[in-house]
Amino acid sequence: MEPTMEKTRDSLSYLMPLINCVNSECAEYMQRGGVGHVIFALPWFITWYSHVLDDLPIILRLYDLFIVSHFLMPIYVAAEIVNYHADEVLSKNCEMASLHQYLSYLPTEIDENTWEEIIKRAIYLFENHHPDTLETLNHEWKIISEYIENSPNESIIEQRFDKDNKYNKKIVSKQSSKLSRIAFWGVTLTIGIS
Known part of the structure; x- marks a missing residue:
């Protein structure tokens, strides 16, 4: 166990x-929705998903994967969980509270067959973006996220179309103020620790 959460x-x-x-x-x-700091995935990573899952066979399957894999495999699995449910993520209001709540409980909605698909995708992602390349990807993401933070909310996500290709009247809400985000994360971490 590490003395601090730095490595995590x-x-x-x-x-x-x-x-x-x-x-x-x-x-x-x-x-844009304020969940780019991925606090929603903290319990996934530090407990290897056992904090959010009730299905013992799935927990054991994930443990088998993580024991024989690189220590970052839970992060690859998390990326594929989000990717697998991207349409649902994009259908939520683009604001921190909605996205955080949805993403936090996302693993609980996954059935056994879907878990196997996510695991296959995570292994493929690992093979194509090995941990040796993650520093470069992280640097690129910092540039992209800075651009996103400094640009107006008008982008391809501003207008969403529903399944019938009719204009969806939901307008992406403006980002929460930084102060409210800090308060939200503080409360989340306080509740999570206790």
């Missing part, structure tokens, strides 16, 4: 670059 924080910093590799639209949406 550093490991989690690779999640958004990996999501950006597999689905840049979803990564941009999440960044």
Whole structure:
């Protein structure tokens, strides 16, 4: 066990670059929605998903994968969980509270067959974006996220179309102020620690 959360924080910093590799639209949406700091995935990573899952066979399957894999494999799995559910993520309001709540409980909605598909995708992602390349991806993501933060919310995500290709009246809400985000994360971490 590490004396601080630094290594965990550093490991989690690779999640958004990996999501950006597999689905840049979803990564941009999440960044604009204020969940680009991936606190929603903290319990996934530090407990190998056992904190959010009740299905013992799935937990054991994930443990088998993580024991024989690189220590960052849970991050690759997290990226593929988000990617697999990207359409649902993009259908949520582009604001921190909605996205954080949805993403936090996302693993609980996955059935056994879908888990196997996500695991296959995570292994493929690992093979194509080995941990040796993550520093470069992280650097690129920092540039992209800075651009997203400094640009107006008018982008491909501003107007969404529903399944019938009719204009969806939902307008992407403006980003929460930084102060409200800090307060939200502080409360989330306080509740999570207790």
